[in-house]
Amino acid sequence: MNSGAKRFLLAAILVAAVLSYFSASFNRYYLGVLIDIGINIILAVSLNLINGHTGQFSLGHAGFMAVGAYTAAKISIVFSALVPPQFTPVIFTLALLVGGLLAAIAGLAVGVPTLRLRGDYLAIVTLGFGEIIRVVLQNMESVGAASGLKNIPHETNLFWAWMFAAVTVFVITAIVNSTYGRGFIAVHDDEIAASSVGINPVRYKVTAFVFGAFFAGIAGGLYAHHKQFLSPTGFDFIKSIDIVMMVILGGMGRTAGVIIAAILLTLLPEFLRGFAEYRMILYSLLIIVLMIVRPQGLFSFGKRAAAK
Amino acid sequence: MNSLLQLENVTIRFGGLTAVSAVDLQIGPSELVGLIGPNSAGKTTLFNLITGVYQPTDGNISFAGAPTAKLKAHQLARLGIARTFQNIRLFASLSVFDNVRAATQLHRARGIRDALLRGKSFRRGEEQNAAHVMELLEIFHLGKFRDEPAKSLSYGDQRRLEIVRALATKPKLLLLDEPAAGMNSTEKIELTRLIRFIKEKFQISILLVEHDMPLVMEICERIAVLDYGIKIAEGKPGEVRKNPKVIAAYLGEETVT
Ligand SMILES: Nc1ncnc2c1ncn2[C@@H]1O[C@H](COP(=O)(O)OP(=O)(O)OP(=O)(O)O)[C@@H](O)[C@H]1O
Ligand SMILES: [Mg+2]
Numbered sequence: 001m002n003s004g005a006k007r008f009l010l011a012a013i014l015v016a017a018v019l020s021y022f023s024a025s026f027n028r029y030y031l032g033v034l035i036d037i038g039i040n041i042i043l044a045v046s047l048n049l050i051n052g053h054t055g056q057f058s059l060g061h062a063g064f065m066a067v068g069a070y071t072a073a074k075i076s077i078v079f080s081a082l083v084p085p086q087f088t089p090v091i092f093t094l095a096l097l098v099g100g101l102l103a104a105i106a107g108l109a110v111g112v113p114t115l116r117l118r119g120d121y122l123a124i125v126t127l128g129f130g131e132i133i134r135v136v137l138q139n140m141e142s143v144g145a146a147s148g149l150k151n152i153p154h155e156t157n158l159f160w161a162w163m164f165a166a167v168t169v170f171v172i173t174a175i176v177n178s179t180y181g182r183g184f185i186a187v188h189d190d191e192i193a194a195s196s197v198g199i200n201p202v203r204y205k206v207t208a209f210v211f212g213a214f215f216a217g218i219a220g221g222l223y224a225h226h227k228q229f230l231s232p233t234g235f236d237f238i239k240s241i242d243i244v245m246m247v248i249l250g251g252m253g254r255t256a257g258v259i260i261a262a263i264l265l266t267l268l269p270e271f272l273r274g275f276a277e278y279r280m281i282l283y284s285l286l287i288i289v290l291m292i293v294r295p296q297g298l299f300s301f302g303k304r305a306a307a308k
Numbered sequence: 309m310n311s312l313l314q315l316e317n318v319t320i321r322f323g324g325l326t327a328v329s330a331v332d333l334q335i336g337p338s339e340l341v342g343l344i345g346p347n348s349a350g351k352t353t354l355f356n357l358i359t360g361v362y363q364p365t366d367g368n369i370s371f372a373g374a375p376t377a378k379l380k381a382h383q384l385a386r387l388g389i390a391r392t393f394q395n396i397r398l399f400a401s402l403s404v405f406d407n408v409r410a411a412t413q414l415h416r417a418r419g420i421r422d423a424l425l426r427g428k429s430f431r432r433g434e435e436q437n438a439a440h441v442m443e444l445l446e447i448f449h450l451g452k453f454r455d456e457p458a459k460s461l462s463y464g465d466q467r468r469l470e471i472v473r474a475l476a477t478k479p480k481l482l483l484l485d486e487p488a489a490g491m492n493s494t495e496k497i498e499l500t501r502l503i504r505f506i507k508e509k510f511q512i513s514i515l516l517v518e519h520d521m522p523l524v525m526e527i528c529e530r531i532a533v534l535d536y537g538i539k540i541a542e543g544k545p546g547e548v549r550k551n552p553k554v555i556a557a558y559l560g561e562e563t564v565t
Contacts (some may be wrong), residue, residue, distance in 0.1 A: 163476055175420055178434065179413050180420060180422075185401055186410040193397035194399075196385055196393075197385055200380070244433075255399070
């Protein structure tokens with residue numbers, strides 16, 4: 001409710017810029033992990049708007065991410081060949097935004113017809129959406145089909161990843177903490193009571209989907225220009241589950257907790273590289289233990305109610 | 309009488325059950341009307357019809373001169389109909405303050421854009437809005453619970469918070485569904501004062517469903533009686549109290565003095 005939020009945004013971007021400036025001296029591996037963290041924060045915080053604040057259950061986040069990733073990558077590949085090199089950052093920015101917008105449109109397309117569905121039904125439909133996207137990509141020759149999209153320009157650095165992470169956190173907390181944004185949580189808590197005070201639940205749910213999908217698309221674009229290679233299998237439903245895990249672990253609707261969870265769940269697989277196949281087992285166990293011991297999420301301290 | 313709310317022949321059937329049957333009812337501006345009747349008479353169902361939770365199977369409802377058919381609950385709230393619920397429905401994960409604040413969003417127009425740009429006018433608007441919410445909470449002595457989770461309040465306070473939340477939408481008509489349920493006698497006396505106060509201060513109409521007869525008889529200007537979905541009587545408290553049909557269906561002999 002004050003300009004503190006804006007100050008946070010500027011400070012975060014500044015930190016990203018400074019770190020990025022010195023990043024040439026960083027170990028390449030750690031640098032890559034730091035960028036992964038930024039991208040995962042964007043994914044987790046944006047899914048938190050849909051699943052946490054608004055109380056829906058989407059399993060389609062990898063699908064939105066894929067839409068953004070492939071769109072941005074294709075734009076970069078096509079256009080950077082046509083313009084002088086000093087323009088590539090401009091192309092990159094535009095590519096990210098177009099990727100985000102296309103993902104947002106996909107969010108609208110999935111959100112509108114499925115809003116009457118609840119809980120597990122919505123989960124199944126969004127899961128199906130993610131799989132459809134993946135199958136379509138697998139068969140699209142223009143983006144490399146099953147063998148993947150190669151030679152994407154390397155544009156994502158620490159600055160871009162963290163800057164967009166900061167923007168995502170800013171945008172979503174600014175919206176949710178405003179008077180308007182209390183409506184998301186009202187819809188989450190009780191749709192009938194929300195309608196009784198003039199809140200349109202459908203509108204809020206679609207909005208959550210569109211915004212969530214937009215940022216997932218941006219994250220996808222950043223990912224594409226970070227890894228320089230996209231494969232449809234990278235966007236399967238396991239990827240969606242990974243993001244859902246971050247939201248559940250962090251505590252649905254608690255932004256700070258979700259950020260911490262995104263960081264930890266980026267680092268964890270790095271430590272467990274040797275046991276990659278056991279990750280799903282570990283996650284399942286983690287969820288079961290969590291549901292019993294700390295149903296409010298591992299990193300949710302204090303009460304969400306106190307959020308300004 | 310130029311009526312604010314008008315029900316004509318309103319009927320709703322759930323399968324074979326006619327929960328509300330051909331009810332006519334009018335409420336004028338700044339009027340305080342009671343709606344009584346035995347359990348399952350259709351009182352809450354009538355509230356749900358008026359607020360757009362259900363659509364009538366038959367009949368017409370109009371509010372402020374315009375038919376409300378096909379309007380959704382949130383649209384009716386925007387037109388000026390607010391309510392409380394028989395089973396309290398507060399926003400469980402929001403604070404007392406935010407429960408009320410959420411109910412002011414319908415008056416804060418360009419929500420998202422302003423929230424993002426966070427310009428001066430947005431911030432001033434949010435501050436004024438917060439002050440307005442606090443003022444409402446203070447009027448009803450809930451200001452001290454500002455940051456408490458709504459669900460941590462006592463039962464009586466939760467009922468009052470629900471009333472404050474409804475008032476925050478700036479309604480023309482307020483529907484109260486058994487506001488005294490679960491209250492002790494001191495709280496009931498306080499509630500009686502409160503309802504009168506709301507009507508005076510906010511100049512709104514109130515439709516009150518309540519099983520507490522002394523309270524209803526004391527404050528209502530007019531009372532309608534439902535039984536098996538049918539309106540069996542309507543009139544001044546004194547008249548309704550003596551009506552043999554009402555006595556037989558609901559009040560029983562002992563309440564008549
Ligand atoms: N959605 C519904 N589906 C089927 N039957 C319903 C539905 N809603 C209400 N009813 C039935 O309609 C009748 C009227 O119920 P309602 O809740 O309106 O009564 P009430 O007058 O508010 O009673 P109480 O004083 O106990 O609150 C009841 O028989 C109830 O079971
Ligand atoms: Mg009832």
